[in-house]
Amino acid sequence: MxxxxxxxxxxxxxxxxxxxxxxxxxxxxxxxxxxxxxxxxxxxxxxxxxxxxxxxxxxxxxxxxxTDYRCADDVPPLVAALSQDNVKLTANVLDALDINFLRLRRDRYWILALHTDLSISLAYFKLLKAHAVPYMLSEFEEICAIVLE
Known part of the structure; x- marks a missing residue:
């Protein structure tokens, strides 16, 4: 390959x-x-x-x-981006991929991004919040509060 x-x-x-x-x-x-x-x-x-x-x-x-991950159970490029310490790269991935965050809202993507061991920055939080707006923002904020406690 x-x-x-x-x-x-x-x-x-x-x-x-x-x-x-x-x-x-x-x-x-x-x-x-x-x-x-x-x-x-x-x-x-x-x-x-x-x-x-x-x-x-x-x-x-x-x-x-x-790029169409609306029906997918996982989004490997997003997981890879969130695992990097690179907000610009994560923004590019989020902009390029079509992801159904409503379907994934309870899944590991947000938790991976917001895990305290990753020392997330305010920029990551704002970026993820911006992409979650159409999809149950209150649930996203609830996940953030739980993970960041």
Missing amino acids: PLHFAAMSGSWECVKICISALQARKDLDCATEVQRKNFMGKDALTISVEKSDYESFNLLISAGAE
């Missing part, structure tokens, strides 16, 4: 070359290949988030990486 290795390298140039090669092949669907998971169950988009590689992240989104 050259695309995964390219994403692991943190080189957006390598990711771009792999995407170009996939797009040139007539026997493959580029979006399907971009969404393919490796032996660890990670797609190239999640790997690029783990590497804090904005350029690769944007290239993969443009090439058809999965």
